[in-house]
Amino acid sequence: MKVLVSGIVDFSTIDYPKKCSAVIFLYDCNMKCPYCHNLKHILEHKKEMTVEELFNNIDFFFADAIVISGGEPTLQKDAIIEIARYAKEKGFPVKIDTNGTNPEVIEELVKNKLIDYVAVDVKCKFDKYREFTKCEEDGEEIKKKILKIINLCKNNNVFVECRTTYVPKIMNEEDIEEIAKTVKDCDLYAIQQFEPKDAYDEEFRKIMPPKEEELIKLGKIAKKYINNVIIRTVNGVFEI
Numbered sequence: 001m002k003v004l005v006s007g008i009v010d011f012s013t014i015d016y017p018k019k020c021s022a023v024i025f026l027y028d029c030n031m032k033c034p035y036c037h038n039l040k041h042i043l044e045h046k047k048e049m050t051v052e053e054l055f056n057n058i059d060f061f062f063a064d065a066i067v068i069s070g071g072e073p074t075l076q077k078d079a080i081i082e083i084a085r086y087a088k089e090k091g092f093p094v095k096i097d098t099n100g101t102n103p104e105v106i107e108e109l110v111k112n113k114l115i116d117y118v119a120v121d122v123k124c125k126f127d128k129y130r131e132f133t134k135c136e137e138d139g140e141e142i143k144k145k146i147l148k149i150i151n152l153c154k155n156n157n158v159f160v161e162c163r164t165t166y167v168p169k170i171m172n173e174e175d176i177e178e179i180a181k182t183v184k185d186c187d188l189y190a191i192q193q194f195e196p197k198d199a200y201d202e203e204f205r206k207i208m209p210p211k212e213e214e215l216i217k218l219g220k221i222a223k224k225y226i227n228n229v230i231i232r233t234v235n236g237v238f239e240i
């Protein structure tokens with residue numbers, strides 16, 4: 001089985017909450033989020049390797065967990081199943097970052113007990129989804145898929161985080177309120193501070209990141225519907 005890999009980070013303290021993780025960035029994506037700081041790198045870097053070669057390329061001196069990210073990792077179903085199995089055999093907890101478009105892939109991981117933590121991005125209000133992310137699905141389809149992932153995780157004791165990267169002017173309080181109402185059953189909702197530096201769309205590189213006070217205000221809106229809400233900023237993680 002070959003995996004298409006765009007990059008590896010041996011050691012991260014921010015990608016798997018409360019753990020030091022190695023992060024595997026898989027090639028390609030089925031969305032084109034204008035704010036994405038990974039997409040350009042992902043599309044420009046593609047290395048084919050076996051799962052064994054992939055793990056031989058990771059320095060496990062510090063890492064005690066594996067994060068499978070990208071790009072959109074669920075586009076490589078067989079590869080992520082093999083990566084997760086390999087990681088579990090070595091005793092590592094496994095987290096996946098996904099845009100939620102392939103719940104059947106998450107189901108396969110969950111049902112085979114290959115995953116411990118699922119982080120699903122909820123990009124914006126659902127009626128803006130197709131225009132904002134250039135995805136194939138309409139907002140209602142995306143909503144059903146995200147809810148399916150939340151249910152799957154909840155029913156199988158897998159921790160499920162939903163998260164939104166908040167871009168000022170493009171998004172507003174209404175987006176956060178609608179998202180929070182929809183994903184209210186998740187274990188954790190995170191509002192992430194947009195970082196403009198490497199945004200895929202150059203117009204987004206000119207947008208200032210939201211201030212912490214703005215994110216706290218949005219967090220309080222989400223908190224009306226969800227118990228466990230945090231904001232993630234360059235300065236750290238703050239509970240609301």
Ligand SMILES: C[S@@+](CC[C@H](N)C(=O)[O-])C[C@H]1O[C@@H](n2cnc3c(N)ncnc32)[C@H](O)[C@@H]1O
Nearest residue numbers: 035036037038070071097098099121165194195
């Ligand atoms: C690059 S995505 C990869 C996984 C998956 N495709 C997804 O969208 O969740 C990983 C995380 O980075 C976040 N992200 C992307 N661009 C960002 C930016 N410019 N500032 C802050 N977070 C960003 C996404 O919202 C997502 O939570």
Ligand code: SF4
Nearest residue numbers: 029031033036071099
């Ligand atoms: S944020 Fe995720 S879904 Fe959006 S373009 Fe980047 S990798 Fe793809």
